[in-house]
Amino acid sequence: MEYVKNAWYVAGWSSEFADDLRRVTILEQNIVMFRNSQGRVIAMEDRCPHKMLPLSKGKRIGDDIQCGYHGLTFDCAGKCVRIPGQDNLPASIYVDVFAIREKNHIVWIWMGDPQQADEATIFDMPEFTDPAWHAHQGEALHLKSNYLNVADNLVDPAHVSFVHPTTLGNASSENVPVHVDTKSDVMKAWRWIRDAPPIGFFQQFGGFTDNVDRWHYYYLHLPSIAVIDFGSADSKANLSEEERDKGVRVFALHFLTPVTADYTIDRWMHLRNTALGDNAASEQMDQLFKIAFAEDKEILEAVQEEENHSDNRRPVRIAIDKAPIAYRKRIKKLIDREAGHETAATGI
């Protein structure tokens, strides 16, 4: 399928890359990655142009990779520096390289034209480095699902009451309307559930027992990074939207890496303004998140399975779909723009 290529995707946490050659697949492209002798992460097309053996089946010779079949050797710029049995090294023999940056302990890869890779556009939040906040990297959730369905789910507050009734939602929110802003660069959907019993998560981490005001803000950064800002405060405080920092507040981040048309890796982490430096709290939160994410996985994989076998769907749109529909249109526009299909008249 077609993807937005001129964008920074997450290739992995920084801790995932070391000396050894690692094969990853992103946007259906096989890539060999490793950390070179200067500590820099390198990413190259994982295929020798000669006989197509994955270079990850070869070995490192210093910072170069030597193919495991006939010894063709490529440097970190993708240039062929050795062909055993001949002296000339034709310029036509090379492998593609990908722009890589590390930031906030995350390895970012630019899947399009390296010349257009602008470090300033990498996703960031001040809370990553704010001492009033605790950042905790979680795991990589593998889903047999197209990334668009996963992203839909992350800008969709409505599913929480039905998919996560014991952890992230409860019946109080079933009929609370959702606000949506799809005009800005970042898609946004949110709602407040005022004066209602606390959900399981905040019973555990906020210590709330009486009624609370609870908020869920979903931000979707194109093409596939979601930030869910959720929290709770005693209802008696009657917090305004801007006062969320006064409550117990958590940012759940989801970095979606499209692998193939029906496989996505969701690396998740959280930032929180409570239990700073408390590793036990991190682990407990992870446990709750994992229950919820397993619930999402079951739903999303069942939907994907159905999509794989259905050709006669009659599309149905309901009120809660506003943000997902706008998101899909935006993605399509970005893909069209990269392909040069954009109509001059309409612009963006």
Next chain:
Amino acid sequence: MEYVKNAWYVAGWSSEFADDLRRVTILEQNIVMFRNSQGRVIAMEDRCPHKMLPLSKGKRIGDDIQCGYHGLTFDCAGKCVRIPGQDNLPASIYVDVFAIREKNHIVWIWMGDPQQADEATIFDMPEFTDPAWHAHQGEALHLKSNYLNVADNLVDPAHVSFVHPTTLGNASSENVPVHVDTKSDVMKAWRWIRDAPPIGFFQQFGGFTDNVDRWHYYYLHLPSIAVIDFGSADSKANLSEEERDKGVRVFALHFLTPVTADYTIDRWMHLRNTALGDNAASEQMDQLFKIAFAEDKEILEAVQEEENHSDNRRPVRIAIDKAPIAYRKRIKKLIDREAGHETAATGI
């Protein structure tokens, strides 16, 4: 592939359906089934029209089903009765329902237009309720085979000598000619093997040791129900065709449910005029049947495997194929009629 839709198929034994949501696939259509609070079996399209999640992943709210993703709720008529987040319930949001009837402890489903579902056309036999007969439900044989090949096999007396030499056939019948009647509504193939050693089945259940007259009548009710009337009597009695009730007589019933183009469920049972109320006899018969059906399964799955990979078959027809060939023509005619492709001039 195309199927006859305006017909009653077996969805399962009555005992297979209870409170819980059960997903079944019939004619490549996924269906969610359950027994409602009035004890009636309900069958609905197993797919929420919103995001295509199977409704069987959701839960019952009384006699309605609530989707497990966003809570859309459908009643037993397929009507959407709730969409969380909005008040209006568009008529365009619904799921298909299927006509269901229970009869003789079997759940029947009509896969076509519910308006045309006529209860009077459900397969029946007087022996189901005749106290002189014992009815015994067997199991569900799953075959990786197209249902047409399975049905062929059930109107094909000729295979018995070769596929079931120790149970249902023996060498005596190898060259006995088969009579065929393909003119009536029900296809029929039959033969008598007179004055020959008894087959394994009737050695065990008839107690025969001397020569017997043995009959096999194969009836195929379109689209996919087979009745095999077989039995034996002492050769000295010299029974006429009409006197079969005087011998030891068994009806082996096969209800074929086409699942997909290469998967069929064969629910089998038998009716017998001997060993009434004798459960041990039922179990012993089941054991013999299971040996024979495993033999059929091996053959039919090997044939399907070959069909899946062969494109250059030169078709060969021999004398014993008369009934299967007529059966296939009939099925094609029924499918054409449903599609409105039937030529007015030819009629049926």
Next chain:
Amino acid sequence: MEYVKNAWYVAGWSSEFADDLRRVTILEQNIVMFRNSQGRVIAMEDRCPHKMLPLSKGKRIGDDIQCGYHGLTFDCAGKCVRIPGQDNLPASIYVDVFAIREKNHIVWIWMGDPQQADEATIFDMPEFTDPAWHAHQGEALHLKSNYLNVADNLVDPAHVSFVHPTTLGNASSENVPVHVDTKSDVMKAWRWIRDAPPIGFFQQFGGFTDNVDRWHYYYLHLPSIAVIDFGSADSKANLSEEERDKGVRVFALHFLTPVTADYTIDRWMHLRNTALGDNAASEQMDQLFKIAFAEDKEILEAVQEEENHSDNRRPVRIAIDKAPIAYRKRIKKLIDREAGHETAATGI
């Protein structure tokens, strides 16, 4: 895919065929094989023309095969000799047979027109029966790879240094040029590595510790038989090309049987002029070969996997590809000739 059909392929070692019906697949053709009452190996199309059941699911009646479904029976010439239920045996009902010869304890099958099968063209070497040589049949290596890629690898001395650094190659040969002769009927590639440390194989079987002269001659007999003549001698002897018999010399034979477009069986054996009659030496050599062949298998299967998923390869040719490229051209020419596509003007 298309294959050269008018050629002798290896169906198996003689020891693989006995009384029982054995199903094999060669050039995507399913074949039933057995050794008949005269000890002759028979090969027939493994599919009854009636309902397509593999005949290997049936049973032998003397030297005939009776289908396991309806008893149609075929003799060793593929002629139908019995159809239960009818007397006439139409000539249109038959199965194809294949020409078979046994030679040097190997069963050879001719996959094309049996009329053109010429026993004189079966691969042979005088060393098979020369008492100065020891012949040892090895095993059948199954590779999920197209046979052309496997054959490439067997006329490719250049991969040895990189794929088999501990057994059949070492760093001494990395840059030694390869000679190639692609003009003769048999493709040939070879090189001598003079005055270099012995490879693992000849440390073990030649007892060499000082520098040796080592040769590798790769002969590829079309369509898919490879002979690798390799050996070593003390460098001080300074052997000429013609004096190889004075060194420790081994012929490694590979008989490739294309099964499907991505599956190949490589039956390997060796002939040697050392350790005659020494079974322990045979086993030790097998162990070394198996290490090397497992290395080939890993590479070739990874290449096949890549080919299966790649559509945008930019072909790259380097100096060492001369023999493989010529080999592929020859195969294409043979296939075109069989198809009658050959242009009269060019001839061969």
